[in-house]
Amino acid sequence: MSPAETDAPCHWAIWIKDANAKSIILQVGLNKDGYCVEEPILRDPLLSKRIKHAVYCGTISSGKQDLALSIIQNHPVDNESATWNCQAWIMEVLEGMEQTGLLHIAPGSKATLESMRQKV
Numbered sequence: 001m002s003p004a005e006t007d008a009p010c011h012w013a014i015w016i017k018d019a020n021a022k023s024i025i026l027q028v029g030l031n032k033d034g035y036c037v038e039e040p041i042l043r044d045p046l047l048s049k050r051i052k053h054a055v056y057c058g059t060i061s062s063g064k065q066d067l068a069l070s071i072i073q074n075h076p077v078d079n080e081s082a083t084w085n086c087q088a089w090i091m092e093v094l095e096g097m098e099q100t101g102l103l104h105i106a107p108g109s110k111a112t113l114e115s116m117r118q119k120v
Contacts, residue, residue, distance in 0.1 A: 010118040012090045014072060015045050015054065018065055026072050028086045034079035035089075040069070053116070057094060057109040061102050068102050087117050 013027035025041040045051050060068045075093050078084035091113065097103035 010085075010087070012087045013045070014090060014093065016060070016065065016069070017044075024069065026069070028077055028089050035077035035084075035086075037073055037075065037077060040073070055109060055112050055116070056106055057113070058098075058103050058105040060097075061104070064102050068097060071097065071100075071102065085118070087113075091117075 011027070013025050016024045016026070018024075023042065023044040025043060025045055027038055027041075028035045029038045030036070046054070072093050075089065075096065077089060091110075094103065094105070094110070094113075098105050
């Protein structure tokens with residue numbers, strides 16, 4: 001599982017690659033009401049010329065990918081805070097999945113992500 005920059009230079013998304021090498025991108029975007037969780041994109045982000053970085057963050061527990069996808073897609077957005085953004089959403093999702101035991105975080109990945117976060 002990797003946050004991957006896609007559209008904007010500071011945009012982060014979650015990239016899940018399963019055991020069959022199928023890629024799923026999950027991200028927040030903007031609509032008329034503010035942030036929203038977008039529909040999953042079934043595409044390898046490394047095929048995009050716009051991707052800048054991919055950070056390996058860990059492994060989803062065996063047999064739990066569908067549950068993890070559901071949790072990620074249902075993780076709420078924050079349209080009240082002036083400083084909340086897609087990067088905050090990624091960090092919240094990773095933390096929540098680690099706390100529930102769905103994600104085994106790779107050593108150093110959270111520190112790497114924190115060092116890359118846009119300061120708002």
